[in-house]
Structures are given as structure tokens and as C-alpha cells.
Amino acid sequence: AIQMTQSPSSLSASVGDRVTITCRASQGIRNDLGWYQQKPGKAPKLLIYAASSLQSGVPSRFSGSGSGTDFTLTISSLQPEDFATYYCLQDYNYPPTFGQGTKLEIK
Amino acid sequence: QVQLQESGPGLVKPSETLSLTCTVSGGSISSYYWSWIRQPAGKGLEWIGRIYTSGSTNYNPSLKSRVTMSVDTSKNQFSLKLSSVTAADTAVYYCARVEVRGVQGYYYYGMDVWGQGTTVTVSS
Numbered sequence: 676a677i678q679m680t681q682s683p684s685s686l687s688a689s690v691g692d693r694v695t696i697t698c699r700a701s702q703g704i705r706n707d708l709g710w711y712q713q714k715p716g717k718a719p720k721l722l723i724y725a726a727s728s729l730q731s732g733v734p735s736r737f738s739g740s741g742s743g744t745d746f747t748l749t750i751s752s753l754q755p756e757d758f759a760t761y762y763c764l765q766d767y768n769y770p771p772t773f774g775q776g777t778k779l780e781i782k
Numbered sequence: 783q784v785q786l787q788e789s790g791p792g793l794v795k796p797s798e799t800l801s802l803t804c805t806v807s808g809g810s811i812s813s814y815y816w817s818w819i820r821q822p823a824g825k826g827l828e829w830i831g832r833i834y835t836s837g838s839t840n841y842n843p844s845l846k847s848r849v850t851m852s853v854d855t856s857k858n859q860f861s862l863k864l865s866s867v868t869a870a871d872t873a874v875y876y877c878a879r880v881e882v883r884g885v886q887g888y889y890y891y892g893m894d895v896w897g898q899g900t901t902v903t904v905s906s
């Protein structure tokens with residue numbers, strides 16, 4: 676199975692900061708990558724699909740980029756509701772595999 | 783809008799079969815893929831498998847020998863069975879709809895609607 680490695684595992688930031696989370700695949704996955712946000716006690720929410728396409732209804736401060744093995748999720752100006760855990764998910768090969776998550780906390 | 787709701791026993795004995803159902807409301811189950819994902823307490827997400835409304839399935843190889851998924855279009859429901867459970871199967875189980883979109887000639891999967899999750903504990 677393809678391994679997805681996120682960095683950092685945790686991150687402290689302030690409201691208004693620009694934040695970048697990285698996801699690296701153990702082999703090339705074209706751009707078959709999604710980003711999900713999960714708040715405590717809640718189901719994950721799809722933010723980005725196809726590495727850079729914004730899911731309907733997701734604020735434009737979220738953006739994704741990358742192809743092959745290296746991908747990033749960027750939040751351009753953190754809002755209070757953005758503090759959560761973020762997961763990448765590759766769907767290029769079976770089985771789809773998640774990164775281990777990046778917990779974004781308030782500084 | 784489409785909503786998903788998981789249901790099933792919250793407690794399952796070791797070696798028995800975990801059975802969960804996901805009911806789709808506010809829309810049709812037809813012409814979509816549907817997934818199951820689980821998350822042990824305090825840990826990350828694990829993809830269990832995916833089923834199309836035709837009944838075709840894909841399972842995680844790590845669970846494949848124990849997993850069965852099915853769909854009942856007449857009830858707008860799909861189901862998960864996981865046999866021979868152990869404590870390692872204790873987790874929150876989520877069902878999700880899989881949206882497939884074409885982008886520049888390729889097709890991409892995204893789980894765009896999720897159930898709230900149901901906690902299953904494996905214990906005697």
C-alpha cells in the first residue's frame with residue numbers, strides 16, 4: 676500500500692497566519708489526492724480533491740497544490756474555525772490511504 | 783440535502799460479526815459509490831472499503847478476508863459486516879458518499895457527505 680506521510684504532525688499558529696501542511700506519497704500518485712478537515716467528535720469534511728480543486732462550499736482561503744509525490748495544503752489566513760486536524764488521502768491505488776494527520780492548534 | 787446515518791450495535795463480542803447499516807436520506811443511493819471508514823479513539827483514519835450501487839466492491843486488503851459490503855437500493859441503505867472481530871476493531875465507524883468527478887480527462891474520488899459516525903466497542 677502507498678504510504679502517505681504528513682508534516683508537521685502538529686502545528687501551532689495564530690488567527691490570520693498563513694499555514695502550509697505537506698503530504699508526501701511513497702510513490703507517485705499523479706494528482707489523486709484529497710484533503711480533509713476533522714474537528715473533535717465530528718466526521719471529516721472534504722476540502723480539496725484532485726490535489727487542487729476546491730470542494731463546493733469550502734472557503735477560498737483553502738488551496739491545494741502538488742503532483743506526483745509531494746503535495747501541500749495552504750490556508751492563507753487562519754480563522755478561528757480552522758483549528759482542527761487535517762488529513763490527506765490518496766486514491767490513486769487500492770487501498771486508498773490516509774496520512775497520519777496534522778493537528779492545527781491555536782498559539 | 784443528502785444525509786447519512788449509521789446504525790447498529792455499539793457493543794460486539796470478540797470473534798463475533800460487527801454489522802452496521804448506513805441509511806441515505808434526502809437523495810437517491812443510486813449511481814454513487816459508498817464507503818466505510820473507521821477511526822480508533824485518538825488515532826487516524828482507515829479506509830475499509832467501497833461499494834457501487836451495482837454491488838461491485840473494493841476492500842482494504844488488510845481487512846478483505848473479514849469484510850462484506852452490500853447495498854439495498856429499495857431501502858436506500860448500504861451495509862458493512864466485519865467478521866471475527868477483536869479489540870483492535872474498536873473504533874468510530876463512518877459511512878460516506880463518494881463523489882466521482884472528471885477533471886481534465888481523469889476521474890477523481892472525493893468523500894463529500896459523511897455520516898456522524900457510530901462507536902463500536904469490541905469487548906466481552
